[in-house]
Amino acid sequence: MIEINQITTLFLSVALFLIGTAMVNRIGILNRFCIPAPVVGGLLFAIVALILKETGVVEVSLDTSLQSLFMIAFFTTVGLGASFKLIKLGGKLLVIYWLVCGFLALVQNVIGVSLSKLFGIHPLLGVMAGAVSMEGGHGGAAAYGQTVEALGIDSAVTIGLAAATLGLIFGSLTGGPVAKYLITKHDLKPSSDEMAQYVEKDERPVSERSFMIQVALITLSMAAGTYLGDLFTNLTGFVLPAYIGAMFVALIVRNLMDRFLPGTINMKEINLIGDVSLSIFLSMALMSIKLWEVAGLALPLFGIVLVQVIFIVLFAVFVLFRLMGRNYDAAVMVSGFLGHGLGATPNAMANMSAVVGKFGPSRQAFLIVPIVGAFLIDVFGAPIIITTINLFK
Known part of the structure; x- marks a missing residue:
């Protein structure tokens, strides 16, 4: 057993982020799927730790006590970015999109808990494969996973991070093709009446x-x-x-x-x-997961995530697209919805960028999706997740 202290763990998390960044920049599939650099670096360390343990060489123990500090710091910066004037600018469509995301969080938890009972695993592990890791992504999985583990459910963080990784991949794989299907089927074109784009810029130098x-x-x-x-x-x-x-x-x-x-x-x-806080927080979360603990839950986990993917694709095509106006902007927002509904806001932006690069601009989509996906989503998502956790604790 090798015990790595707090400071060395912090250094490793930063080093693994840099290694992950280099790998994402050089490996096409990682770049194409927008896999976060701290996820790549942290998971690489976790795989090495698994090999060392299973071959009987050594078991590594990390002091991740600083993880909570960086986690809270990240979520605090999300709150500081939530200006009410952004919400006002998005208008009725932003509110509709926001409400739809809240409904999605509820259904994702229902799917996770229902299938966990079918597979014979603890309902809170189903929650970890629900809105926590789908709409919440790796950040939500690592954060809420600590809360669930504190309630006595082992491997919650590991399950959540694994589900988030699968969701990230599926979110990238489905967003573009589904939007293309809607655009070609309905012969959609970019609107000539473009909304004035609001981007919160701050050109002041860092002092x-x-x-x-x-x-x-x-x-x-x-x-x-x-x-x-x-x-x-x-x-x-x-x-x-x-x-x-x-x-x-x-x-x-x-x-x-x-x-x-x-x-x-x-x-x-x-x-x-x-x-910076998110990168360190995620690196620590990924590098400390014990992959050997998730092996027995691989099939239930994949089954739950697959049902989540099927539901959100059908929901996006037959419900969200209609609610958002059945136009070109709505199709682009569908690609973003699949990106952050299964993965993270960077996935949403990558999906929409690919779509508009081929078919034309959608300023409305680029206003609404980032605002909701980046921080407004937590206004509904957090209470739904917390309530579900408390129901099954």
Whole structure:
């Protein structure tokens, strides 16, 4: 047994992110499927650890105590990016898309729990293969997995991350072809009446003072959010993870700042902190998974994810496409919906970019999908997931 301390684990997570980045840039299939670099690097380490253990060479033990810190920091930056003026600009279609994503989270959990009973596994493992890892992606799987494991369910993080990886691949494989099918079947063309594109840009250079202000806002939201989570749990007996509390406190902080101290939030710096936090958090989560624990659940896991894929494709084609207007923009949004509904927002952006690169622009899709997929989705998704976890804990 080799025990790797906290600092060395942190170094390894950064190194594995850099290795993963190099691999994604050089290996076509990883780049095409938009597999995140920390997932590639972390999973590579997990595979090596599996080989070393199974061959009897050595077993590696990692101190991942810093993982929670980076996890909460990432979700806090998501909350700080949630400006109400973005929601207003998207109008009715954004609200419809948002509600549809909330409904999807509910159905994904129903599918996961129902099939877990069919396969004879714990319902919370079904939840981990539901909205947690489908709409939540690797970040959601690693975050909620820790909450589920704290309830005594072993391998929850491993199952969630495995499901998220499968979802990521299926989300990339289905998004473009389904949108192409809708576009060609209905002979759709880009709208001449384009919505003015809103992109939240911040051209201010990174400075020490401004950067420390963003750090102060992030840590303030993290601190208040963790107390809020503990208070809520103590008062209700309902588990509210600290990162969810931090995210909602950050949302309030963001919009108060926009109202009373405009210009204080620097999204360039916030996004930088969020990207770094997410990369380290995911690297640690992936590198620490014990692949030997998931072997016995491979068939149930694949079965649940496959049903999730079939449902979301049918739902996107026959429901979402109609609700969003049965036009070209709706078809492009379908490709994004499949991307983040099964994987992550970068998948959605990659899917839509491929579609518009072939058929023409869709400013409406590029406004609505990132806003909902990046942070609004958690407004519905988080309560649904937390409620489901508490129902079956």
